[in-house]
Amino acid sequence: MTQxxxxxxxxxxxxxxxxxxxxxxxxxxxxGHAVRPADRIRLGIIGTGSRGAGLATLIREMPDYELxxxxxxxxxxxxxxxxxxAKNAKGYTDYRKLLDxxxxxxxxxxxxxxxxxxxxxxxxxxxxxxxxxxxxxxxIPQAIDLVKKVKASGLVFQIGxxxxxxxxxxxxxxxxxxxxxGKITHFECQYNRNxxxxxxxxxxxxxxAINWRMYREYCGxxxxxxxxxxxxxxxxxxxxxxVKVVGLxxxxxxxxxxxxxxxxxxxYDYPNGVKASVTSVxxxxxxxxxxxxxxxxxxxxxLRDKAFIYPEITNxxxxxxxxxxxxxxxxxxxxxxxxxxxGKPGEVELEPTVFALKDFAECVRSKKEPIxxxxxxRDGSIAIHMGNAAADTEKVQYWKPEYSA
Numbered sequence: 001m002t003q004x005x006x007x008x009x010x011x012x013x014x015x016x017x018x019x020x021x022x023x024x025x026x027x028x029x030x031x032g033h034a035v036r037p038a039d040r041i042r043l044g045i046i047g048t049g050s051r052g053a054g055l056a057t058l059i060r061e062m063p064d065y066e067l068x069x070x071x072x073x074x075x076x077x078x079x080x081x082x083x084x085x086a087k088n089a090k091g092y093t094d095y096r097k098l099l100d101x102x103x104x105x106x107x108x109x110x111x112x113x114x115x116x117x118x119x120x121x122x123x124x125x126x127x128x129x130x131x132x133x134x135x136x137x138x139x140i141p142q143a144i145d146l147v148k149k150v151k152a153s154g155l156v157f158q159i160g161x162x163x164x165x166x167x168x169x170x171x172x173x174x175x176x177x178x179x180x181x182g183k184i185t186h187f188e189c190q191y192n193r194n195x196x197x198x199x200x201x202x203x204x205x206x207x208x209a210i211n212w213r214m215y216r217e218y219c220g221x222x223x224x225x226x227x228x229x230x231x232x233x234x235x236x237x238x239x240x241x242x243v244k245v246v247g248l249x250x251x252x253x254x255x256x257x258x259x260x261x262x263x264x265x266x267x268y269d270y271p272n273g274v275k276a277s278v279t280s281v282x283x284x285x286x287x288x289x290x291x292x293x294x295x296x297x298x299x300x301x302x303l304r305d306k307a308f309i310y311p312e313i314t315n316x317x318x319x320x321x322x323x324x325x326x327x328x329x330x331x332x333x334x335x336x337x338x339x340x341x342x343g344k345p346g347e348v349e350l351e352p353t354v355f356a357l358k359d360f361a362e363c364v365r366s367k368k369e370p371i372x373x374x375x376x377x378r379d380g381s382i383a384i385h386m387g388n389a390a391a392d393t394e395k396v397q398y399w400k401p402e403y404s405a
Contacts, residue, residue, distance in 0.1 A: 040063070041365075043106050044101070044104045045067065047110040048070050048081025051133060052110035053084065056081055062354070064357070064361035065357075070090075071093065078091050100126070106131065106156070106364055107128045108131045112212045112218050113224055129360075130155065130156070131160060134160050140381070142381075156369075159370075159373065160356065161356075161372040162372075164356070168305065168340070171307075172237065180297065181295025181299070182296040186276070189234065190281075190290055192281045192287070193288070196254050198214070221249075222260070222280035234268070234291075241270075242268040243271060244396050245266055245267065245268045245386045245397050247267070247388075248391055249388075253283040262283065263282065263283070289304055290303055296312065298312055298335070305349075
């Protein structure tokens, strides 16, 4: 969802309206009406741009949901959403009016990052269960506060980190626990593209609204919009969060008026000295998305929908290499990669987001906490902000006790 008002105006207006609605009142599970197991969940989507429309496309094929409302302030986006919704679905340009519809059980929020917090708070106040796209919040104070509000609400709150629901990552986590990799010391993560990352703009006045990813007023750049998934994956696979981070970033290629980085390299330090490098480059797409997990017995390389394991060969033959007697011959020829098998035999392969949405429906019906929840979302958001701050200041950023109090 994009808009032409400034971020400050939009948030100020939204918060003022929510205050008028009694935002200071205590949250209560009574706000959300119960959904029986046999019922289809009546769902509204706030933000029907590229990601929101993608979610709507998946949702319309799922028997768990009935998409009954869409909201976007750009007419083309709104019409796209409604074309994917149920017959007679309602369209809105003001998300607060959608939230006023008491027949709606839950909402998907798929808007630019800076809108996540005010919209999530308003949805909690309206008693709606929430599926909020990553990353969770625009800054650290919002992340900390949202944990408190969700915990007080009794409502289901899920963050759109779909890889936590994908069998590939479940199998990798099993492999790690079964010690196939040995002692793990490093994660190497990258999410690269060769693209200016822009959308066409018909009206120059809409430049910052449509291309919000280019501007810090709206998001955290490549760390929040691309690398967020990989940071969350490392947190998930290690059952932890980073202790500190260093980083460097810059705008060295796309000299087009943007003020979010077009390249960033960070190194996160996790408990027990495990390091995770997280990189995004927008001028080269070689190997695009990948995560490599380095152990002293083997390496796992995770790609989009598959993974390979490479055993370490420690008893390499020795001989003369580049004139050096006794050097290791197989320096660059470690074990052959073997594809990691995952999933049950005959199981249909689905887009990972489908698994996340199915679990959201189950959580709404049973009131259980999602795997990707407000606390894991907080940890990911804070790690992103720490990484950007490290690059901005060129100083080490530390996880503070109050972040997880």
